[in-house]
Amino acid sequence: MTRFSHRARTVAAIAVLAIVPLASACNFKDQLLQPQQPGLILPTDVSGQAGADALYLGALGRLKAWTVGGNVNQEAMFPMMSLMTDEYKSSDTFSQRNETDQRSVQTNDALVQSVYTQAQQGRGYARDALNTMLAVEPDAKGKIAEMYFALGFAETILGEVYCNGIPLGEMKDGQPIYTAPLPSTDALKVALAHFDSALTLAAAAKAPPGTAADTVIAANVRNAAAIAKGRVLVDLGQYATAATAVASVATAYQYVETFAQTSQDNGFWIMTTNSQRYSVGDSADATGTIKNALPFASAGDPRVPSAKNTLKPFDNQTLPYFVQTMFGRDDAMALLDGLDARLIEAEAKLNAADYTGMMTILNALRTAPPTQGIFKPAALAAITTTPATKDAAVTLFFREKAFWQFSRGYRFGDLRRLVRQYGRPSDQVWASGTFHKGGVYGPDVNWPVTDNEKTNPNFAGCIDRSA
């Protein structure tokens, strides 16, 4: 037992294992540990032109996803916005949807938080693609213009629906650059600047050096950015300037968002036909008449087709239940279109007290309805009576606008504008009174920027919740 020293024994023991360190000298260790993850797409994969193009496509996909794309049981921004208004009502069990429908939204509302974050991420994806394209294919001006358009569109919606206090930061070298919260109007002005950039770049696109495809893209973006610019100008109360901005857009124009079962479904189909969590809104329900709500379901208006009680509501209690029949699973929608341009012009007429001019535009649309996505309603009879007062004209205009732009993400901003720009008290604009799931409608006229923004050291909550 004592023939070997302890040191000798330790050395002997280590020698037994020496093969491992020896192997390590042959880079064996690195092979053992190399963190190979063959499924990963790394920054080097997107550093070239092909990568930039892929990011551009990805950003367009996200634009569609955050606006109207549908997942299994989760909606994007436009469906959620429509739930806040009288366009749809919740037939769901999720408290977040019920509270949104009730206009009583908590600052940690998971779904409002989700659509807020999606829109902000939509900006981020557009910014990623923009930065990469500017670095590796600066002559692709049409695509770059479209990314500016995508940025501006997200900022437009954020400005239209969220409270005063919207931060618009960005990521740089993997680190967040946080900014101070902006009042809604300032957020809209940021969007306006991005639409101007889009318009300038789109106008400059040419082939060569830009490709022919790029000039086609640029032509499309010119129309889309013009409508979006007009929309923001209307939001800012610059009606005449808005009308000028959209004047060149043809009524038949559409910036389309298409869907396929193999990639993404139409979000309205998901929330209504597929999951029955939304019912088309109406002016009355089981509790009686809903103050200020339009009869979208019961009016029988061909612009808002629906069916009553052919499906069961998800909550098994919202009766009657109306399912929309406008959108199928794969049905395309128009993010912006010539109809929007005409309505911007009509609103300019309204604010210029040219009610006849306004009616001319509205009746032209009624008698020759444009196609939106793939949906084209039957022609309507012209309205023969021209409003005599601005109040009556406003009421008529926004009713027409609501039916024309049903499910298009306009109603939320329009109701807010009726308070902000047209001076109507909020309880004479938003659905009010008894809520069909118990209690009464709440006081919200916008959404709070949600709590997950509070990581931003500049943000402590909404500046105010006024319209």
Added chain:
Amino acid sequence: MRLTRSKRMAVGTHAVLAVVASLAVSVPAQSQGATITGRVTAAGTNEPLAEARVMVVNTSVVVPTNSEGRYVLRGVPTGSVEVRVLRVGYQEQKKAVSVSPGASVTLDFLMTQAIVRLQEIVTTATGEQRRVEIGNAVSTLGDVNQRVENTATTNLSDLMVAKSPGVVLLPGNMTSSAPTVRIRGLNSLSLSNAPIYVIDGVHMNSDAINGNVGGTNTSYLNDLNPAEIEDIEIVKGPSAATLYGTAAANGVIVITTKKGRAGATRWSYYAEEGQVRDRNKYPSSYADWGHCVGTACSAAELANPIRCNLVTVSAGLRANAACVVDSTTSANLFKDKTLSVLATGPRSQYGAQAAGGNDAMRFFVSGDIENELGPVKMPDVFISRFDSIHTSVRDEWIHPEAFQRSSFRTNMNATLSPKIDFSAQAGFVKSDQRLPQVDNNTFSYLYNSYQNPGFIPERIGESAALCAATPARCLGYPGLDGVTPTGPGGGLGPYELHGYGLYSPAELFQRVAEQGIHRFISSANTQWRPFAWMQNDGTVGIDVADRDNLVGNRFGEGPASGTTRQGTINDTRSSNRQFSAKITSNSSWQARQNLNFKTTVGSEYGSSEQEQTVGSSTNLPPGAFIVGAGSVKNSSDSLSTAVKTLGFYLQEQASFRDRMFLTVAARSDQNSAFGTDFQRVFYPKASLSWIMSDEPWFPHFDKLNQFRYRFAYGASGVQPGATTTFRTYASSVVNLATNNAISTAKDTSGLIANALGNPKLKPETSTEFETGFESRLFNNRLNLDLTYYSKKTKDALLAQPIAPSSGAPATPTFGGTPTVLTNIASVANSGFEAQVTTTVFDRRNFGWDMTISASHNSNKILKIPGGNGFCSTSVTTACDTVLSAAQRWQVRGRPINGLYYLPFTYSDKNSDGIITPDEVTVGRTTADGKRDTTTFDYMGYSAPRDLLSIQSGIDLFARKLHLTALIDYKGGFALFNSTTEFYCQQTNFCYDVNIGPGQSKVGAAATLDDQARNVAQRYVTGVKTQVGYVENGQFWRLREVSGSLKLPDVVSTRIRAKDASLVFAVRNLHVWTKYKGIDPESGYGNGDVQNDFSTTSPPTYLIFRLNLHY
């Protein structure tokens, strides 16, 4: 099959390690010493004791005794040596003997039975070791075979639940669903807090598997057959798990399978038949039927009954329309024998085992088949309905909850030479599982049962057809699925719901969720003792699992929701491979007469690889149920991940007079998941075990037989996820129209930013010290083991949130709050564990033993970014400013996942027995009279922190009848009763909104407390709170009761058995609790916080078992 680069490297790596192992084996033996032979027998009876461990102290020379109790120690160093014998159930014995070169000496041992049976040898990272030499508390389950034979043990969690202090185990809630195990509190905010598992030296996959049924998971743990297990040891914390390295900070569960024993082949057979019952108390639904009074009542309201609730009665339906309750009905579909989906599920298990061999070669083989049908079954009324429309009913519809497992194992131990032992273990399991749609799921049978409106139409005189024709007659409940179009292709078509909400069990159970696993776990170990002072061990092993999860329904089947009945299928196939290789060398040295050293050096390599491919399709043709048959197919990318660890360790142990044992050690790890800016981590360790009662200066008391002091300090880690270090992009398929023309739309691939990555990632490192003592008292009748531990986790990984306005991407959910994993937090755990093991009576005809275990844990977040830290389960917002109705937050100074809610107060001001919104105030009133709705109350831990279990066994009738019982307690935590909360928030059927006619004068009415909590979460204007549904989760459960009757010898002899026993055992027999939900152990998912929402709890098992030994 294509080999990826990582796979090719893995193959190469494995080959190199195999060479290393074989080299170790091929080195020839060199020296010769003396030989000691002898026999080990039991004092009093002189019965030979097999499987006693005979060892030459301070050497590597150790052998087991054979079935005759004989042993042969070869190569014994010459001179004066000590021989020690250890055996479970007997007191350790040691004898000194002097041997000369080449001599052969005989040394017999007469072993005295221990009154309290403890495991004297435990398995450590460096090999087997005497318990008394270890500075940590060691939890062993003891005689696993006896537990399996005598209690209702169906899986690994049954074996472990309530057996060890400090181990919180939430059993799976359904047939073979996944348990949740946490040891000594929670360490991590973002990573898994689950322990790792090692079986026969191989790292074992223990992951929970998404069951695709709404929440309930299945588990790789359930591939283990308890009947094949010899022992389970629970290594509780970093102080003991240091040498297991990165991944071991949450504890290690070490499983040893049965080994062969020298002697005649011994056969064991068992047959088990049993029942599985769901004895939970599911809530009833209520309907307050009333009539409308007032000028604003509509014609329909005047013509039909209307539903009232506590708000419409007090506040009216609307102005000038009041709701007056006339009567109340209630229904409980689970209690309705005709309609209930609950039935008694049969269970059976049959198996055979053989063990034997000789001194040179020993073997163990076993085979087992297990079948279990859970208690969920399609009610006969719906089966009859199918029959009436000539639809054949498949068994998977009738029994949607089922489990079948076939397991086979062969273990072999060989003594190749006096210096070389070899063992190989191989187990194969084939398991198939089926679960019904359940939990948080529209298609859940629970959800649809709870959606009962408070009555069954045909039972209240309203036929289903009448309800459908005039929903108002049935308070709006259609009763008949007449509003849903007949499924595509015909299928089931419209039929009665019979009180179910959206879908009946007939539709729900047509949707199938199945899982199949093929699992192979194998290891080989070689021990080479070139010198008496040296032992080298090499272990190589694999754990390979091939899994297929299938969920969907055929065309024309399933719930009539969306496109479901067009046929859907989702097929997830995955492959999981764990490779382990380990080399250890132990050398011992006697420096002085009473001073011995043992040096251990070792290296360990582990590789865990996973691949998964998901294929799905919709629009299936009739009858088809494969992905390829659908007209719309989707296939997700197969993402391969690999986590690899290479570690080296060195340990030095010193033994003073065989009564004081000092150990110091360190392990260094590198891991593929560490960031590129971080490469290596060191984990130190030190421990002391001191049998103080053996010291001459120790005061000797009559009642104190042994006192051992323990102290241990150590560190270990948990690695980040396989890919979290990388900044990545993800593919995104986009449907785009070329030139903005819809007709040209097609799918095309794009990319989007995905994870932000963090190149500086390193493991979470937990350091722990524990101290305690082990004492034997009252003539060795009572063993008391007390431990205090204090654990600190630094560099805890936190998914640090990034504000959305940055535009940062979120992984993996679009719209999720973006985060980046950062080593930034710190968490502390401390607590005590106590275990008393005693034999109260030990007579020939009567015995009574008892084990009491208790533990208490305190968990605290020490460091977290932000003012008061980040809050909510997803760690998204600063909790000092968040407003919420219900949150689990991470707050400095509080436990992980602490519960925080807004308080409320109420007062029935008008004493009408109805709580109305104006009688409830959410928040608290401040000194200046204002209402504060931003200050949340801390409600306590969200997981049990106090554990107590009492196990007791009684032997009667000359020990032929053995009765056992296990009662356990969990407390110190609050549980969110989300099932009640949800249904009371969403429906008018729940108890809390039921007021009955005459309001408070009717017994069925909800209490004021229950009304108030619902008003506070549902009806008050402005800020709401769910705090009323946070309840005390503590409970006592009668976990196990069993009786084992040894059959008379005349019976055994007749069937030629050595012995035979009959067992009747029950599991989960009764629970005592004030929790108002289904059960305080209702839970699905396997996160750190129990999720009670719309789920069930562990069923009751009643089992008869026959054990035969030959």
